[in-house]
Amino acid sequence: MKKIILLISILFVKTTIAQTPEEKLAAAGILLPNLSAPVANYVNVVKTGNLLFLSGKGPSDQSGKYITGKLGTNLTIEEGYAAARLTAINQLAVLKKELGELSKIKRIVKVLGLVNSSSDFYEQPKVMNGFSDLMVFALGDKGKHARSAIGTNTLPFNMAVEVELIVEIEN
Amino acid sequence: MKKIILLISILFVKTTIAQTPEEKLAAAGILLPNLSAPVANYVNVVKTGNLLFLSGKGPSDQSGKYITGKLGTNLTIEEGYAAARLTAINQLAVLKKELGELSKIKRIVKVLGLVNSSSDFYEQPKVMNGFSDLMVFALGDKGKHARSAIGTNTLPFNMAVEVELIVEIEN
Amino acid sequence: MKKIILLISILFVKTTIAQTPEEKLAAAGILLPNLSAPVANYVNVVKTGNLLFLSGKGPSDQSGKYITGKLGTNLTIEEGYAAARLTAINQLAVLKKELGELSKIKRIVKVLGLVNSSSDFYEQPKVMNGFSDLMVFALGDKGKHARSAIGTNTLPFNMAVEVELIVEIEN
Numbered sequence: 001m002k003k004i005i006l007l008i009s010i011l012f013v014k015t016t017i018a019q020t021p022e023e024k025l026a027a028a029g030i031l032l033p034n035l036s037a038p039v040a041n042y043v044n045v046v047k048t049g050n051l052l053f054l055s056g057k058g059p060s061d062q063s064g065k066y067i068t069g070k071l072g073t074n075l076t077i078e079e080g081y082a083a084a085r086l087t088a089i090n091q092l093a094v095l096k097k098e099l100g101e102l103s104k105i106k107r108i109v110k111v112l113g114l115v116n117s118s119s120d121f122y123e124q125p126k127v128m129n130g131f132s133d134l135m136v137f138a139l140g141d142k143g144k145h146a147r148s149a150i151g152t153n154t155l156p157f158n159m160a161v162e163v164e165l166i167v168e169i170e171n
Numbered sequence: 172m173k174k175i176i177l178l179i180s181i182l183f184v185k186t187t188i189a190q191t192p193e194e195k196l197a198a199a200g201i202l203l204p205n206l207s208a209p210v211a212n213y214v215n216v217v218k219t220g221n222l223l224f225l226s227g228k229g230p231s232d233q234s235g236k237y238i239t240g241k242l243g244t245n246l247t248i249e250e251g252y253a254a255a256r257l258t259a260i261n262q263l264a265v266l267k268k269e270l271g272e273l274s275k276i277k278r279i280v281k282v283l284g285l286v287n288s289s290s291d292f293y294e295q296p297k298v299m300n301g302f303s304d305l306m307v308f309a310l311g312d313k314g315k316h317a318r319s320a321i322g323t324n325t326l327p328f329n330m331a332v333e334v335e336l337i338v339e340i341e342n
Numbered sequence: 343m344k345k346i347i348l349l350i351s352i353l354f355v356k357t358t359i360a361q362t363p364e365e366k367l368a369a370a371g372i373l374l375p376n377l378s379a380p381v382a383n384y385v386n387v388v389k390t391g392n393l394l395f396l397s398g399k400g401p402s403d404q405s406g407k408y409i410t411g412k413l414g415t416n417l418t419i420e421e422g423y424a425a426a427r428l429t430a431i432n433q434l435a436v437l438k439k440e441l442g443e444l445s446k447i448k449r450i451v452k453v454l455g456l457v458n459s460s461s462d463f464y465e466q467p468k469v470m471n472g473f474s475d476l477m478v479f480a481l482g483d484k485g486k487h488a489r490s491a492i493g494t495n496t497l498p499f500n501m502a503v504e505v506e507l508i509v510e511i512e513n
Contacts, residue, residue: 040467041474042489046451048393048510051219053452056490070461109217110224112283112335112454114492119241119324125211132212147213148227148335150285151325153461154493164454164490168219222390280388281395283454283506290412290495296382303383318384319398319506321456322496339390 021102021138025092028137032093033062044094051109052098052167057090058159059083066159071151072121075160080115083160084130091165092138099169108135108145110166116159117151124149131163192273192309196263199308203264204233215265222280223269223338228261229330230254237330242322243292246331251286254331255301262336263309270340279306279316281337287330288322295320302334363444363480367434370479374435375404386436393451394440394509399432400501401425408501413493414463417502422457425502426472433507434480441511450477450487452508458501459493466491473505 025032037044038055046053059067067083069075075083096102113128128149135143145165155162196203208215209226217224230238238254240246246254267273284299299320306314316336326333367374379386380397388395401409409425411417417425438444455470470491477485487507497504
């Protein structure tokens with residue numbers, strides 16, 4: 001009996017306290033993709049001091065295909081939320097490649113989210129919550145960031161959202 | 172007679188030198204509102220080192236109601252200027268809540284201003300001057316910042332402007 | 343004969359190794375313009391720590407006239423590329439004025455590029471390559487940056503692009 005209680009305690013601790021961001025994502029069935037470096041004269045991330053500045057990314061799937069379209073025209077808020085969530089997964093993949101371990105993230109500092117929108121669509125924050133919710137799911141309070149959610153009339157490849165961010169890392 | 176000159180001198184020094192940003196704002200009848208924290212997974216401000224990154228805010232009044240509309244469609248430059256000025260007041264309220272005293276601001280470093288615009292409206296800088304002028308009124312030379320003023324086809328809640336900023340604080 | 347080889351060697355070293363960014367630009371016939379300070383309550387650049395935050399600039403020529411128009415409506419990708427390249431030259435002029443020598447640049451950290459676009463134009467990255475290519479031409483690997491390329495429905499003065507950036511400088 002004592003052994004069983006001990007076992008349950010260990011499992012409980014393991015699942016609620018000791019989980020790394022990678023373990024949390026894996027437990028939710030979220031795979032971090034292998035993202036290629038840009039083919040032009042820029043890079044995915046630049047480090048200065050203990051800050052990482054990440055290039056804007058969009059909602060590409062494992063095959064590199066984007067979720068495309070405009071909110072208010074041919075995408076629902078739910079589809080936009082899913083696109084923003086996928087973008088967060090892609091940016092975590094950039095961070096994983098840069099840092100080795102996501103536990104080296106001290107704080108997601110600042111997020112700028114652009115939402116491909118018709119001129120009468122005003123719910124960009126609900127779309128960008130897909131990005132913010134995934135960050136907090138993976139990183140807890142370290143994932144809470146300052147944020148701007150903005151509409152725009154078009155984005156590269158007609159992708160639904162584009163998000164750039166600034167991240168503070170541990171020394 | 173000497174007493175009167177002394178009194179005038181004291182008043183002069185008080186009003187021109189010793190005024191805090193809060194006193195300057197109060198003297199102009201500007202009240203800093205109580206802003207609520209976001210209800211989603213992000214926050215109004217994140218501190219890293221001696222920099223504060225502030226979330227994008229818009230021209231909400233004391234009741235939380237926004238100045239809405241597009242420049243070039245249903246808002247004049249003067250109305251846009253007033254909206255940008257109100258947004259500056261709201262961001263100062265965020266800074267006041269974070270810092271306790273606005274005198275802890277060392278410099279407004281960088282401002283990104285989005286102006287809700289029709290496709291043929293090109294006067295975003297004149298609109299954003301409402302933000303910049305208020306910052307310099309309250310903070311003097313510390314309020315002078317690098318700035319981008321940009322148009323966009325839509326913003327959350329159809330608000331007239333959205334402004335985010337980076338602020339350096341005293342150690 | 344030895345003298346000639348020595349001379350060729352010196353010339354080779356001079357042109358491939360010892361060139362400053364200013365020399366590279368001059369050799370390509372690129373002149374850095376004299377940019378005036380903004381007439382409103384903001385500035386071209388703010389320094390905090392070893393970072394410079396630059397205001398958004400556009401493709402103005404030596405006389406101050408902008409390349410105007412929208413990609414997808416009345417500008418080709420090639421014309422947009424040239425506008426982004428000219429904007430890079432203008433931002434290097436800001437940096438030259440601030441730093442004295444462009445060799446004090448440690449890294450172009452982050453670039454945000456806005457492209458004046460019709461709602462069905464999706465090639466903003468190809469336009470912004472004009473900015474990135476010039477930076478890497480002038481600064482080599484130090485010119486490689488994190489980047490977001492974004493469309494928008496309008497920009498100040500109807501200019502074709504607007505670009506802001508963050509630069510790390512040597513101590």
